[in-house]
Amino acid sequence: MRQKRAKAYRKQMLVYTHTFKFRSPYQVLIDDTLITKCHSQSFDLVKGLTRTLQDEVKPMITQCCMQVLYETKNQDLIEYAKGFERRRCGHFGDIKPSHECMKSVVIIDGENKHRYVVATDNERLRFSLRKTPGIPIVYMNRAVMVMESLSKASEVVSVEKEKGKLSAGLNDSGKSKDTKKEGEAGAAAPKKRKGPSEPNPLSVKKKKKVAKTDGTNKDEEENKEEGEKKKSRKRKHKKATSTAETAETSEQITEESTSNTAADVDVDESAISTDAAPAVEKDEPSSE
Ligand SMILES: [Zn+2]
Numbered sequence: 001m002r003q004k005r006a007k008a009y010r011k012q013m014l015v016y017t018h019t020f021k022f023r024s025p026y027q028v029l030i031d032d033t034l035i036t037k038c039h040s041q042s043f044d045l046v047k048g049l050t051r052t053l054q055d056e057v058k059p060m061i062t063q064c065c066m067q068v069l070y071e072t073k074n075q076d077l078i079e080y081a082k083g084f085e086r087r088r089c090g091h092f093g094d095i096k097p098s099h100e101c102m103k104s105v106v107i108i109d110g111e112n113k114h115r116y117v118v119a120t121d122n123e124r125l126r127f128s129l130r131k132t133p134g135i136p137i138v139y140m141n142r143a144v145m146v147m148e149s150l151s152k153a154s155e156v157v158s159v160e161k162e163k164g165k166l167s168a169g170l171n172d173s174g175k176s177k178d179t180k181k182e183g184e185a186g187a188a189a190p191k192k193r194k195g196p197s198e199p200n201p202l203s204v205k206k207k208k209k210v211a212k213t214d215g216t217n218k219d220e221e222e223n224k225e226e227g228e229k230k231k232s233r234k235r236k237h238k239k240a241t242s243t244a245e246t247a248e249t250s251e252q253i254t255e256e257s258t259s260n261t262a263a264d265v266d267v268d269e270s271a272i273s274t275d276a277a278p279a280v281e282k283d284e285p286s287s288e
Pocket of ligand 1: 062063064065089090091092095096101102
């Protein structure tokens with residue numbers, strides 16, 4: 001039973017921290033009614049608050065509530081309450097009833113501006129505080145400290161915020177998905193283009209090799225780069241053949257290579273011969 005309640009309080013405090021931006025140590029504004037009750041029951045108020053809110057607390061009391069306690073002339077009670085931080089309420093010299101004072105301190109511009117947890121045994125005060133969202137209310141139920149469940153006003157705000165988060169999340173995810181899709185499409189398109197484009201030229205070049213002289217002569221000026229590529233590939237093929245034939249005779253290879261270079265030079269008349277010729281010369285010793 002206790003664990004269940006602790007879990008419920010933890011969940012509730014998560015709403016206050018997430019939706020209403022409460023931060024520990026929680027400022028707990030305790031009024032004279034609860035202090036009096038706890039003192040009479042020798043209930044450790046701070047310990048109880050810490051256990052209920054499940055985090056550090058900063059107990060506070062307003063000047064008006066303190067004034068009420070002074071008037072009891074219960075020195076023990078007064079000393080007990082003096083241990084709490086005094087909250088200046090601006091009513092000094094014009095002391096208000098404690099519930100009025102509490103309300104004026106907690107609710108500023110229709111909200112719990114300073115994020116107070118209110119600890120009171122005043123049912124009337126509790127009732128009026130429920131109308132403003134984001135006010136955790138703690139009270140004593142006989143000898144047990146209890147936190148009120150989320151007020152309807154708080155719940156509405158919390159639900160709306162969650163909805164906003166959800167929709168925002170959906171929108172964000174949608175946007176990100178769109179961008180991802182775009183990115184994927186962008187990445188996929190080039191890949192596809194690259195994929196077919198690379199193998200196709202190879203096959204095309206092989207075909208062109210047969211009709212190379214014709215093609216190169218015709219398209220000399222149009223595509224010099226392609227011609228270079230073709231040449232380099234040709235050489236590679238020759239290298240491959242030469243490496244395979246190395247066992248037979250190196251002279252034949254040199255003859256072939258020289259003849260190749262001659263052929264290349266012939267072809268290069270149109271293209272760039274200087275670049276192609278040294279490359280072949282360099283490759284020959286490495287293959288040998
Ligand atoms: Zn006051």
